Amino acid sequence: MSTVLQEQVREWKHRRNAVILAHNYQVPEIQDVADFVGDSLGLSYKARETAADVILFCGVHFMAETAKIINPGKTVLLPDLEAGCSLANSCDASALAEWKAKHSGVVVVSYINSTAAVKALSDIICTSGNAVKVVRSIPADKQILFCPDENLGQWVMEQTGRKMLLWPGVCHIHVKFTHESITRLRQQHPAAKIVAHPECLPIVRAMADEVCSTEKMIAYCRQSAATEFIIVTESGMLHRLRKEIPGKTFIAGPTDTCSCNECEYMKKNTLEKCVAALEHLAPEITVPEDVRRRALIPIERMLALGQ
Numbered sequence: 001m002s003t004v005l006q007e008q009v010r011e012w013k014h015r016r017n018a019v020i021l022a023h024n025y026q027v028p029e030i031q032d033v034a035d036f037v038g039d040s041l042g043l044s045y046k047a048r049e050t051a052a053d054v055i056l057f058c059g060v061h062f063m064a065e066t067a068k069i070i071n072p073g074k075t076v077l078l079p080d081l082e083a084g085c086s087l088a089n090s091c092d093a094s095a096l097a098e099w100k101a102k103h104s105g106v107v108v109v110s111y112i113n114s115t116a117a118v119k120a121l122s123d124i125i126c127t128s129g130n131a132v133k134v135v136r137s138i139p140a141d142k143q144i145l146f147c148p149d150e151n152l153g154q155w156v157m158e159q160t161g162r163k164m165l166l167w168p169g170v171c172h173i174h175v176k177f178t179h180e181s182i183t184r185l186r187q188q189h190p191a192a193k194i195v196a197h198p199e200c201l202p203i204v205r206a207m208a209d210e211v212c213s214t215e216k217m218i219a220y221c222r223q224s225a226a227t228e229f230i231i232v233t234e235s236g237m238l239h240r241l242r243k244e245i246p247g248k249t250f251i252a253g254p255t256d257t258c259s260c261n262e263c264e265y266m267k268k269n270t271l272e273k274c275v276a277a278l279e280h281l282a283p284e285i286t287v288p289e290d291v292r293r294r295a296l297i298p299i300e301r302m303l304a305l306g307q
């Protein structure tokens with residue numbers, strides 16, 4: 001059943017000819033009014049193909065920024081400009097530029113969880129959904145710097161057998177899961193499959209039956225013969241899993257101090273802020289045109305590889 005606020009969001013969306021794109025970690029009531037809910041990769045494709053005039057991006061800043069880079073002519077709104085990302089913050093463009101100046105010829109593969117300025121310095125972008133494919137697309141004789149998530153980079157190295165230099169960045173949420181916290185839960189649910197995001201620490205990933213992007217978690221849990229799953233990622237993910245696969249049980253991966261794990265940035269967006277953003281066409285995402293043009297090239301290279 002729709003709430004009054006959800007109805008207001010829909011009304012303003014209609015008036016603005018807007019599309020609402022939401023990440024899998026958004027609060028349930030936002031996911032339920034979105035036109036598309038998905039992972040970073042799916043959202044990038046949706047941002048590229050939309051015919052709407054306005055994109056209300058319910059996610060974090062780098063996601064909305066990516067949508068703007070792809071769609072310079074559209075108005076891109078983020079309900080709360082404070083919705084940031086610890087990974088994007090962990091790689092400063094000037095530090096990357098300095099690093100590049102000392103390591104000529106190295107191919108820079110940047111995770112989409114990075115600023116527009118970092119993307120502008122990168123050769124190709126990847127998401128957790130296609131990082132293995134992106135790295136495999138790079139000629140074997142090239143050295144790669146993978147930035148800024150060292151845990152995702154480590155996992156890609158394991159999958160591809162390719163040595164890479166790793167930028168020392170982490171997602172402050174995914175590194176909160178520990179071997180102990182997941183072991184305790186597994187003891188209570190011995191038949192449950194463990195599904196973990198590749199941003200988790202290697203010791204946690206090693207416990208998982210499946211390591212994948214948030215979108216692939218839906219497909220894995222749907223096709224698996226198992227009926228119980230421990231989901232080791234931001235707990236917003238459980239809403240879609242429960243909604244789309246109602247016959248199965250999904251348990252949030254705990255940390256040492258909490259039974260679930262929420263990203264405070266992802267949770268900054270609320271329905272009230274969505275209504276206000278559509279009404280006032282603000283906060284709007286802007287990217288300086290020279291940065292946007294340079295950042296678009298590695299994004300397009302990624303999108304050209306297909307989903």
Ligand code: 13P
Nearest residue numbers: 039040041127128213214
């Ligand atoms: P996905 O692309 O797998 O949804 O990951 C997004 C993210 O930011 C994880 O922290």
